[in-house]
Amino acid sequence: QQKIKQLNINLIAVDEAHCISEWGHDFRPAYLKIPLVRELGISASIIALTATATKRVLNDIVTNLEMPDAKIFKQSLVRSNLALHLTRHEDIYFQLKEQLKTNTQSSIIYANSRKRVRDVSNYLNKNNFKSSFYHGGLSTEEKQLAFNNWMDEKTPVMVATNAFGMGIDKGNVQQIIHIDLPNSLENYMQEAGRAGRTGEKAISIIFGNEHSISNLKNQFKKGFTTVDFAKKIYNHLNQYLYIAYGELPQHPFEFDLTTFCNQYQLNILQTYNTLKLLEREQILSFDENFNVQSSLKFKVTPNKILDYAEQNKNQLIKIILRAHGGIFDHYIKINESIIAKKMNTTASYIKSQIIKLEKNGLITYNYNKNTSKLNFLVPREDDKTILKIALDIKQQNKIKLEKMNAVIHYVKNTSICRSKLLLDYFDEKINSDCGICDVCLSYNSHKFDYKFISEKILELLTTHKQLSSKEIIISMNVDTSTVLTTLQNLLDTDKISINSQNKLEKI
Structure with missing residues (x-):
């Protein structure tokens, strides 16, 4: 505070201001302390x-920042060049390939888990779509490399969790694809808005059906933090790190989330979300960027390593081989704690066995501590600590449920223009439909007497030469019966034909 008093401050800029509202999609209680600078004599x-802010969030920003005479400048959220589409098809990988063939400029594919992000990126690379992946568990260097490769067009497709967000401003992003449902419409609006920033035509696609809705609900339940569970995690942390009642440690702790959860038999996702909640409430800080994984590579041939595993009945080698491809060609990252859980043993035992393999000349092993950093911000008071934030926890759970239900309503909608429905959520009313979302296109297809659909099909066949009816249906985002009727009409008028491979092609 003394340092702030000495500065010549003529403007206080609050970025991501929705964080000051409990109704915002990333509420951070620390933002509520911003007005305290007034008490330091700063005017x-x-x-x-x-x-992205609803009317309720805007009111909170004005109130919590103590801006009674605030002037509000609000730009319309209408993006007339951005088509909002939802597809209900189950075959995600096939549809991804079709979309990336059709739209060849930069793309971002969002998924809700680190494993899914990695798996999808690997699949795309195997199918000749150059992609990088990005999530919060990567090191700073890995994140920067993935970002640079995407920006430089070395890998035009980025597969990412919502950790890929800050500072993303690339002009040629043509499409945003959500293969999992976003947690809120605020998140969706921000992520979809990264396409078409130069005014060129762009598309945002959500894969949404009953299965994805069920996944979203299950994810919500797994991440749901009750007051009792917060107490449980907080008490376990104090036990685990040997913190005495009333003590406020003055140093950070190295913290392995997987080992902690294994010891107390806790769900990792629910525990992680609880730690983030405790961080938002300023009870502790949880630094995930402290995470550096070990890596290893086999030095001998596959046959030799398999012979060794058989002769020595080495289960560890078999588990590593099953979990990691390419381990004979390059270094792969491993998590000793996860391997230990699979083998029902400890991480220290796994490390000792890997070191033994290295001494025998079978592998090269780069051991790094796979930990995060935990720092306590308040003295230990057990349940009292959590009871102080109990009302915040309950309120945040209520808000998260409302936001999830808003996403489900958006996905289930088949009758209202998507732009109109989305803007209505943000308290912006528009009179006319967008005409380019999947709902509008489906509604208008009958008006065009199939002319519009016919033109789109012929464009597809010009680009791809030959396609099956299934491939065309998936690419069109129009109801199946309309596409099939149009295909029959094109066949009858000799615009297209069926070849020997039972695929459609343009005449």
């Missing part, structure tokens, strides 16, 4: 900036 003007 500078305040500017608060946010890309």
Whole structure:
């Protein structure tokens, strides 16, 4: 505070200002302390900036930043060049390939788990679509490399969790694809808005059906933090790190989430979300960027390593081989704690066995501590600590449920223009339909007497030479019966034909 008093401050800028509202999609209680600078005698003007805020959030920003005479400048969220589409097809990988063939410029594919992000990126690379992946568990260097490769067009497709967000401003992003449902419409609006920023035509696609809705609900349940569970995690942390009642440690702790969860038989996702909640409430800080994984590579031939495993009945080698491809060609990252759980043993035992393999000349092993950093911000008071934030926890759970239900309503919608429905959520009313979302196209297809659909099909066949009816249906995002009727009409009028491979081609 003394340092702030010494500065010549003439403007206080609050970016991501929705974080000051409990109704915002990333509520951070620390933002509520911003107005305290007034008590230091600073009278500078305040500017608060946010890309997505409902009327309720805007009111909170004005109130919590103590800006009674605030002037609000609000730009319309209408993006007339961005087509909002939802597809209900189950074959995600096939549809991804079709979309990436059709739209060849930069793309971002969002998924809700680190494993899914990695798996999808690997699948695309195997199918000749150059992609990188990005999530919060990568090191700073790995994140920067993935970002640079995407920006430089070395890998035009980025597969990412919502950790890929800050500072993303690339002009040629043509499409955003959500293969999992976003957690809120605020998140969706921000992520979809990264396409078509130069005004060129762009598309945002959500894969949404009953299966994905069920996954979203299950994810919500797994991540749901009750007051009792928060107490449980907090008490286990104090036990695990040997913190005395009333003590406030003055140093950070190395913390392995997997080992902690194994010891107390806790769900990792639910525990992780609880730690993030405790961080938002300023009870502790949880630094995931402290995470550096070990890596290893086999030095001998596959036959030799398999012979060794058989002769020595080495289960560890078999587990590593099953879990990691390419381990004979390059270094792969491993998590000793996860391997230990599979073998029902400890991480230290796994490390000792890997070191033994290295001494025998079979592998090269780069051991790094796979930990995060945990720092306590308040003294230990057990249940009292959590009871102080109990009302916040309950309120946040209520808000998260409302946001999830809003996403489900958006996905289930088949009658209202998607732009109109989305803007209505943000308290912006528009009179006319967008005409380019999947709902509008489906509704208008009958008006065009199939002319519009026919033109799109012929364009597809010009690009791809030959396609099956299934491939065309998936690419069109129009109801199946309309596409099939149009295909029959094109066949009858000799615009297209069926070849020997039972595929359709343009005449």
